[in-house]
Structures are given as structure tokens and as C-alpha cells.
Amino acid sequence: MCVSASARKKTIDIWWRGGTNNGHLALLFSKFLSLSPEWNQAHIRLLVVSNDGTKIPYIQRKIDAILSKMRIDVESKIINNQLEQRPINDIIRAESKNTD
Numbered sequence: 001m002c003v004s005a006s007a008r009k010k011t012i013d014i015w016w017r018g019g020t021n022n023g024h025l026a027l028l029f030s031k032f033l034s035l036s037p038e039w040n041q042a043h044i045r046l047l048v049v050s051n052d053g054t055k056i057p058y059i060q061r062k063i064d065a066i067l068s069k070m071r072i073d074v075e076s077k078i079i080n081n082q083l084e085q086r087p088i089n090d091i092i093r094a095e096s097k098n099t100d
Contacts, residue, residue, distance in 0.1 A: 011099040012044045014074075015092060024066070031072050042100070044074045049091055053082040 012030050016023035027046065033039045046063060050056055056078050063076045079091060 010042060012039070012042050013096045013099045014044065014046045015096075016046055016048050024070070027066070027070055027072055027074065030074075031070070044072070045099075046074050046076045047079065047095060048076070049079045049081050049088060051081050051085065053080045056080060 012033065014023070014026045014030055016026065023046075030044050034042050034044060046067070048059055048063065050059055059078050060076070063078075067074055067076065077095075079095065081091065
């Protein structure tokens with residue numbers, strides 16, 4: 001099957017709350033998904049919301065270790081929600097509005 005350039009997917013966002021293996025599964029799924037012709041040029045982002053700004057360095061180290069162990073090329077982004085305390089659905093809607 002030939003997929004036109006305009007039909008190729010651009011971005012996969014994975015929202016992770018941490019603490020469980022669901023994030024690992026989502027990362028693994030996105031890795032396999034990116035092997036398909038339709039998704040092979042997609043950019044994968046791992047997004048985490050932190051309501052405690054002091055934990056951001058710890059979260060980043062944990063993410064980096066997981067991504068290194070899984071050998072997956074993913075952009076990670078930690079959103080500091082300590083001051084605004086926005087609802088998670090509002091953050092997801094704003095951050096992922098342009099993703100596929």
C-alpha cells in the first residue's frame with residue numbers, strides 16, 4: 001500500500017502519569033506504530049504533568065532512564081502545573097491540539 005506524503009501522520013502524543021507500566025506499554029506501542037509506512041515519519045512526544053515543580057528534575061531523570069533502556073527516540077516534555085493548577089483535560093486539549 002502506498003501512502004501519500006499528505007496522508008502521513010505527524011505527531012504521536014503519549015500522556016503519562018507515571019507509577020505504572022501503562023506508560024511503558026504506550027511507549028512500546030508507539031515504537032511499533034512508527035514502524036508502519038503510514039506512521040514512520042511521526043514525531044513521538046512523551047508528556048507528563050507535574051503539580052510539584054520541585055519534582056521536575058527527578059521526573060526528567062526517570063524519563064531519560066526509561067527512554068534509554070527502551071532505546072526509543074522520543075521527545076519528553078514535563079509541564080509544570082504547580083502555579084496554575086489547571087485541570088488535566090484542559091492541559092491535554094491545549095498541548096495536543098495539533099497531534100494525530
